[in-house]
Amino acid sequence: MSVFFISSLLLVAALSFGTTDDLGNPRFGSTLDNIRRLAAPAYRTVMFRSLEYAALTSVLCLLIAYPVAYAIALHAGRFKNALIAAIVVPFFANYLVRMYGWSVVLSDDGPVLRLLRAIGLADSHTKILNTGPGVIAGLVYGFVVFMIIPLYAALERLDTALIEAGRDLYGGPLRTFLFVTVPATRQGAVAGMVLVFLPAMGDFVSAQFLGGPNQLMIGNLIQDKFFEGQDWPLGSALTMLLMAVLLVGMFGYLRRARKDEAEASR
Amino acid sequence: MTTTSSPTSPAAPATPDTPAVRLDRITKTFGQDAAAVADLSLDIAPGEFFSLLGPSGCGKTTTLRMIGGFADPTAGTILLSGQDVTRLPPNKRNVNTVFQSYALFDHLSVADNVAFGLKRAGVPREQTRRRVAEMLELVQLPAFANRKPRTLSGGQRQRVALARALVNRPAVLLLDEPLAALDLKLRRQMQIELKQIQREVGITFVFVTHDQDEALTMSDRVAVMNAGRVEHCGTPEDVYERPETKFVASFMGTSNLMTGVYRSGAVQIGGGPAITVGACPQIADGAEVSVSIRPEKIWLSDFEPDMPRARGVIKDTVYSGPTTTYLIELAPGVTVAALEQNTARSRNEDRWVGGESVEIAWKTEHCLVLV
Amino acid sequence: MTTVDPQRRPGLPGLPGPDAPRRRRLARLPRLRRRGVEARPRFAFVVTVLFFVLLYLPIGMVVLFSFNSQKSLTVFKHFSTRWYSAFFHDHVLLSSLGMSLKISLVAMIGSVLLGVALALGLVRARGRLGSYSGLIMLVPLITPEIVTGVASLMLYKGLGVTLSTGTVMISEITFSISYVTVILRSRVAALNPEVEEAAMDLGATRWQAVRLVTLPALLPAILASAVLIFALVFDDFVLAYFTTGVDPQPLAVRIYSAIRFGVEPTINAVGTLMLAGSITLIAAALSIPRLFGRSGGLDLLSGD
Numbered sequence: 001m002s003v004f005f006i007s008s009l010l011l012v013a014a015l016s017f018g019t020t021d022d023l024g025n026p027r028f029g030s031t032l033d034n035i036r037r038l039a040a041p042a043y044r045t046v047m048f049r050s051l052e053y054a055a056l057t058s059v060l061c062l063l064i065a066y067p068v069a070y071a072i073a074l075h076a077g078r079f080k081n082a083l084i085a086a087i088v089v090p091f092f093a094n095y096l097v098r099m100y101g102w103s104v105v106l107s108d109d110g111p112v113l114r115l116l117r118a119i120g121l122a123d124s125h126t127k128i129l130n131t132g133p134g135v136i137a138g139l140v141y142g143f144v145v146f147m148i149i150p151l152y153a154a155l156e157r158l159d160t161a162l163i164e165a166g167r168d169l170y171g172g173p174l175r176t177f178l179f180v181t182v183p184a185t186r187q188g189a190v191a192g193m194v195l196v197f198l199p200a201m202g203d204f205v206s207a208q209f210l211g212g213p214n215q216l217m218i219g220n221l222i223q224d225k226f227f228e229g230q231d232w233p234l235g236s237a238l239t240m241l242l243m244a245v246l247l248v249g250m251f252g253y254l255r256r257a258r259k260d261e262a263e264a265s266r
Numbered sequence: 267m268t269t270t271s272s273p274t275s276p277a278a279p280a281t282p283d284t285p286a287v288r289l290d291r292i293t294k295t296f297g298q299d300a301a302a303v304a305d306l307s308l309d310i311a312p313g314e315f316f317s318l319l320g321p322s323g324c325g326k327t328t329t330l331r332m333i334g335g336f337a338d339p340t341a342g343t344i345l346l347s348g349q350d351v352t353r354l355p356p357n358k359r360n361v362n363t364v365f366q367s368y369a370l371f372d373h374l375s376v377a378d379n380v381a382f383g384l385k386r387a388g389v390p391r392e393q394t395r396r397r398v399a400e401m402l403e404l405v406q407l408p409a410f411a412n413r414k415p416r417t418l419s420g421g422q423r424q425r426v427a428l429a430r431a432l433v434n435r436p437a438v439l440l441l442d443e444p445l446a447a448l449d450l451k452l453r454r455q456m457q458i459e460l461k462q463i464q465r466e467v468g469i470t471f472v473f474v475t476h477d478q479d480e481a482l483t484m485s486d487r488v489a490v491m492n493a494g495r496v497e498h499c500g501t502p503e504d505v506y507e508r509p510e511t512k513f514v515a516s517f518m519g520t521s522n523l524m525t526g527v528y529r530s531g532a533v534q535i536g537g538g539p540a541i542t543v544g545a546c547p548q549i550a551d552g553a554e555v556s557v558s559i560r561p562e563k564i565w566l567s568d569f570e571p572d573m574p575r576a577r578g579v580i581k582d583t584v585y586s587g588p589t590t591t592y593l594i595e596l597a598p599g600v601t602v603a604a605l606e607q608n609t610a611r612s613r614n615e616d617r618w619v620g621g622e623s624v625e626i627a628w629k630t631e632h633c634l635v636l637v
Numbered sequence: 638m639t640t641v642d643p644q645r646r647p648g649l650p651g652l653p654g655p656d657a658p659r660r661r662r663l664a665r666l667p668r669l670r671r672r673g674v675e676a677r678p679r680f681a682f683v684v685t686v687l688f689f690v691l692l693y694l695p696i697g698m699v700v701l702f703s704f705n706s707q708k709s710l711t712v713f714k715h716f717s718t719r720w721y722s723a724f725f726h727d728h729v730l731l732s733s734l735g736m737s738l739k740i741s742l743v744a745m746i747g748s749v750l751l752g753v754a755l756a757l758g759l760v761r762a763r764g765r766l767g768s769y770s771g772l773i774m775l776v777p778l779i780t781p782e783i784v785t786g787v788a789s790l791m792l793y794k795g796l797g798v799t800l801s802t803g804t805v806m807i808s809e810i811t812f813s814i815s816y817v818t819v820i821l822r823s824r825v826a827a828l829n830p831e832v833e834e835a836a837m838d839l840g841a842t843r844w845q846a847v848r849l850v851t852l853p854a855l856l857p858a859i860l861a862s863a864v865l866i867f868a869l870v871f872d873d874f875v876l877a878y879f880t881t882g883v884d885p886q887p888l889a890v891r892i893y894s895a896i897r898f899g900v901e902p903t904i905n906a907v908g909t910l911m912l913a914g915s916i917t918l919i920a921a922a923l924s925i926p927r928l929f930g931r932s933g934g935l936d937l938l939s940g941d
Contacts, residue, residue, distance in 0.1 A: 067681035068688050075678070085923055086689070090696055092865075093915040094872040096889060097908035100896050101695030104702075109711040111694065141695070173678075202781020208897065219783045226787065226879070232794075239787045246781070336834050356837040369835035373853040382849075386840030434839065 043221070047241070050218040053132070054200040057139040058147075058193045064140065065147035065192065070181075073155035074163075084152060091145035096205065102141050103209045106134060130212035138206030143199055147192035154188025155181075194253045198246055218242050284348045285309040286438050286470040287316075287333060292342035294328050294494075302328045303339075304494035310438075310472060310487075312347075315464050317473045317481040320491035321517070326474045327442055329491070333472060334363045334440050347437055357386070362431035363440040366447070368423045370415040376426050377402070377411040383434040401433040404463060421452045428463070438470045445480065457483050478518055482506060490514045512556055512636050521558045522602040528635065533557045538597030542574035544630030549637065556636045561591060561605035563632040566624060573627040578602070580622045590617055594626060602626070696912060703905035710902075720906035730891060730907065736802060737888040741871040744809035749863045751810070752817025753855070756825050757847070759818065785812055786879030793880065800882035808880045809873065813866045820865075824858045825851075861925040868918035872911065 072083045090098070106112055106128040116122035128134045158181065166180035167173070204219030211217075218238060225235030287310040294303040303325040310316045318326040331337040333344060335356035343352045351359050362383065371379050377398050384394040402408045405425035415423055424444060431439055444460075445453045461484045464471050475481050481488045482502040489499040490513075498505050498514040509515040516523055526535040531545045533555055541557055549555060565573065578594035581601060585608075592604045604626060618624060702710055706717035724730055789808040793800060828851065836846035852859075874889035881890055888911070895904050 064684065064688060067678070067684035071678060071681040071685040075682075085920070087692065089916055089919045089923070090692060090912075092868065092872075092919045093696075094889065094892075094908065094911045096872075096874055096892055096896065097699060097912055098695055100904070100908065101697075101699040104698045104710055105691075105695045107710070111698075141691075199781050202783045204783060205893075219781070222783055222787060226790065232791075235787065236791065239784055242781070243784055246784075334834075334838060336838075355843075356834065357840045357842055361838075363835065363838045365831040365835055367829050367831050369829055369831035371832065371836070371850055371853075373856070382836070382841075383839035386845070430835075430839065 043238075046216055046218055046221055049132075049215070050201055050242075051245070053136055053139060053217060054197050056136050057143065057200045058197045060136065060140050061144045061147040061196045062189060062193060065144055065151050066189070069148050069151035069155050073152050073158070074160070080156075084148075087145060087148055095142065099138060099142060099205050099209050102138060103129065106137060106210065129210055130215070132211070132215055135207050135211040135215045135217070138210040139200045139203060142203065142206060143196045146195035146199070147189075150188040150191040150195065151185060152188075154185040158184050190253065190256065194249065197249060201246060202242060284312075285345070286312040286314070286347055287472065288345040288348075289329070289333070290343045290345065292329070292332060292339045292344065294325075294332060294337060295340050301340075301494050303332070306342075306494070306496060308489060308496065308499065310470060312437075312470055313468050315461065315471045315473065315484055315486045317475060317485040317488045318491055319475055319478060319481040319488050319517075322476055324491040325494040326476075326491050330363075330440050330442055330472060330474045333438070334361055335359050360436050361438040361440055362434050362436040363442065364424075364427045364431050364444045366443045368415075368427040368444075370423055370426055370430070372415055375412050375414060376407065376418070379415065379426055380430045380433050382430060387434070397433055401429040404432070404466070405429045420448055421456065424448065424456065428460075432463070432467060432469065435467075436469065438472060441471060441473045443474055443476070445475075446477075453480070460484060490517060492517070509558075509634065509636075512558075515556075515558045515634060515636060520561050520603055520605075522561065522564075523556050523558050524600060524602070525554065525556050528553045528555045531630075533635065535597065535600050538600040539576045541576070541633065542630060543633035543635050546635050549635060553637065558634040558636065559602070559628050559632055561603040563628060564602065564604035565627040566592070566604055566606055566618075569625075569627045570629075573629060575625055575627045577623065577625050580618045580620055580624055583617055583619060585617070592618060592624075594624060699905050699908045699912065702902065703909040705902065705905075708902055720902045721910075723903045724906045724910075727903065729885070730888070730903070732885040733888040733891045736885045737871050740802065740806055740809060740877070740887055741867045743806045744813055744870040745863050745867040747806070747810040748813035748817050748866055749859060752814045752862070753821060753852075753859060755814065755818045756821035757851070759822060782873075782875035783879075786875050789876065790879045800880055802882065802884045804880045804882065805877050805887065808876050809870045812876060813870060816866060816869065817862045820862045821855060821858055824855055828854060857926040861922045864918050864922040864925065868915045868922070871918075872915050 068087075072080055076083050104110055108127060108129065113122055113126060113128060116126065117124070128137065162180055162184065163176060166176035202219050204217060204223050207215050207217045207220050218241070222235050222238045222242070225231045225238065287308070289306055289308040292303055292306045293301055295301045306325075306329065318329060320326045328337060332339050333346075335351070335354060335358075339352060343350055345351065346360060371382065374382070380398045380401055381394050384397060389397070398411075399408065402411055405428055407422060407425055407429070410418065410422065410426075415426060418426065424447075427444065441460075445456050448456060457480055460471075473481070473484065485502055487500060488502055488505050489496045490505055490509075491497065492513045498510040500508075505514055506518050509518060512523065515521045524533070524535050524538075524541065526533040526538075526541070528543075528546065528549050529551050532540045532542045534540045535557075541559075543557055569575070576596055578596040580592055581595050582593040584591040584593070588608055590606050590608055592606070593601055594604055595601045698710075701713060703720055704716050704718065705713050706719065707714040785808075789804075789811075790800075793804050798804060832850055832854070833846045836850040837843065841849060872889060874887070874893050877887045878890050878893060881887060888907070892904060892907060892911075895901060
């Protein structure tokens with residue numbers, strides 16, 4: 001299996017140095033043209049936009065998931081498992097249908113905008129679909145579960161005696177939260193950030209369903225090169241670029257995690 | 267453990283003198299580490315309750331695993347009833363094991379757990395049913411036949427593990443600290459029960475434990491192990507009363523081990539009194555020795571005539587229900603413990619307290635002089 | 638248990654917490670009810686409620702409008718099952734459904750068989766080999782699907798294999814194995830090695846010990862991962878999208894195209910059916926271990 005996976009990645013790497021022939025069929029080669037073409041401003045914009053969207057998604061997911069995981073882990077009592085299941089089950093249900101439903105909810109006549117208009121927070125010109133925030137909302141909706149699970153696991157494991165000791169030592173609930181709860185769950189939060197960032201970076205469905213031509217992400221470009229543009233070598237180069245960004249992030253995380261582990265075991 | 271070969275030597279006819287288990291110069295090393303078991307030889311007689319006793323890491327469990335076939339000796343041979351089984355896998359050996367974790371099959375009922383070995387051996391179904399029922403009767407669990415192991419208490423699970431192994435009527439039953447997970451009271455009860463069951467079925471038991479009480483209570487013979495070697499092998503009384511090495515003397519119960527120089531029937535303790543130990547013809551005058559006297563063999567009153575005596579100061583008094591232990595300093599740095607039944611001085615105010623001067627006495631035959 | 642006198646503790650301004658009289662009332666309640674964390678974080682509760690509303694709203698919309706008698710996605714006229722009957726008369730969609738079921742079934746069987754073998758093997762191969770291959774197993778799990786999709790496509794092109802249902806199946810199996818292995822590996826590692834030894838001690842050969850003792854102990858996790866894989870493969874569209882050929886396309890791919898090129902309310906009906914199907918399967922996967930009397934099935938997903 002690993003052989004299958006690695007050899008196919010190698011092929012992608014190889015083709016990213018290739019060219020297309022007159023009929024548009026991919027040819028392997030050793031040109032750096034594709035890499036050079038990536039530096040074009042249009043691609044650079046998309047690349048940075050993807051990074052920006054994925055990063056914002058991670059942060060937003062953390063901000064949303066923390067209170068949810070906290071409330072469930074520490075205050076849901078015997079409903080804990082049921083509530084977590086209620087979160088996990090729909091997230092593993094069909095991604096396309098969920099994103100499609102989300103686009104209906106966020107549409108101009110959808111319930112969210114109607115509610116915002118009714119309470120005066122939006123006017124008839126406010127849009128969510130076809131905007132950057134729309135795409136980010138889609139990514140958050142798509143991947144927030146990857147943040148909730150590690151956070152929930154960390155908070156669940158958190159000894160409530162620790163919180164009580166914090167109340168003894170620091171007094172206020174806010175200080176306790178900041179000095180006891182947050183540090184104790186830091187690893188879960190970092191894991192969640194990585195788990196959200198990785199798929200968000202490669203996603204193309206959210207930008208397609210919820211964004212417009214100005215919100216394309218790197219995933220959309222790759223898909224376009226392979227299915228519409230038929231420029232496989234460029235698509236491969238884009239894939240390699242994406243993979244490179246992700247690997248850097250992943251190894252950074254793994255090193256960090258290993259360091260944490262080493263510290264914890266000391 | 268995957269290779270199956272026929273025994274290298276034909277099975278010798280088992281006579282009553284053939285040991286049930288013979289370990290012949292067994293060595294086991296793991297990688298580059300020091301030998302876990304070093305050049306160990308042992309004979310265990312049929313029907314014997316034999317204990318391997320020692321601190322953790324002394325090689326007792328490794329020895330047991332080699333008898334069971336879960337570890338291959340690096341050198342040496344293992345014979346079961348005269349048959350060489352050194353290279354046989356566990357399923358080809360006529361031994362069964364009671365594991366420390368019990369290792370019950372959670373997806374099977376108690377009865378199916380017990381029947382597992384018989385089914386593997388192809389015993390007819392009717393006979394299997396009967397033997398399982400008998401065995402559950404023996405371990406007092408007939409009412410639990412259809413329960414799942416998870417629903418049983420620790421003591422009950424322990425009995426299932428025992429029944430599952432015994433039902434196969436092995437030549438030897440190996441027990442790897444089977445009582446370690448039980449609480450003290452239950453452990454005491456199971457010790458007695460295990461011994462009764464062993465007498466009833468007459469199977470050779472090889473019992474691994476780090477608890478000397480357990481080994482002394484149950485065993486016919488005990489091998490005290492340390493650092494991969496047998497330090498002393500003998501009856502419980504032998505190893506307790508007449509330990510052959512300093513390690514055994516200090517491992518078995520509390521010992522007052524004092525070092526000094528032997529000279530004509532007495533040991534001069536460095537900076538302390540001379541302890542009269544009686545004549546030791548095998549020890550040369552001027553030799554460095556250790557002398558050991560058990561705390562319960564030190565008199566504090568009711569001295570008999572011609573008992574050697576010494577004076578000391580009470581440092582501490584430890585009351586523990588039926589007995590009281592006094593720590594008595596004979597000289598700076600030389601302290602002995604003396605144990606007394608709480609009969610003579612049963613009330614608190616009758617007992618000595620720190621700082622009081624006392625006289626102790628002993629009998630020379632209770633002194634153990636170890637080179 | 639540490640008890641903090643609630644009245645001595647100064648309230649922090651701007652912090653969600655019960656007001657003073659209420660706090661006094663709380664102090665009289667049995668401590669146990671609070672699990673020691675006495676202040677209920679109101680802010681967290683509001684976010685949680687909002688979160689659940691937004692989580693289920695899109696799903697609810699899809700389900701609701703699948704029963705709409707009109708084409709509109711904003712105005713619900715009255716109840717009708719016309720989109721369902723439209724789906725059941727659409728031969729293209731039905732053949733896609735059949736294709737998806739076939740792919741999921743094959744992928745489930747294939748990846749579970751190989752995944753169980755791998756999980757058993759990996760745990761035995763301790764040390765360096767085990768930990769490296771463990772790491773490699775994780776890579777497909779965290780790689781974005783589009784990368785694996787592109788990679789598989791390139792591999793097939795490179796090998797000169799024509800894209801077909803077969804290529805989808807092979808890709809799905811390959812990447813599902815990771816799931817099965819990761820789920821089962823922790824279970825295998827948690828097994829008491831003495832249990833297998835006990836089986837051999839009682840006369841079982843090595844293979845019998847695995848078959849009679851180890852596999853039954855893993856059965857709940859195996860079943861759960863099988864169901865999970867079925868649902869994941871059935872719902873997967875990225876990998877299928879990249880590796881599918883001209884045969885009837887898997888349902889998820891078909892839906893993707895349909896959503897992209899003009900929305901037909903039939904999609905609502907198909908979507909509702911798919912949601913119902915996968916929610917049932919995932920819920921089943923989560924509760925299977927419970928049926929066997931083990932606690933908690935959720936660690937399946939967090940991998941703990």
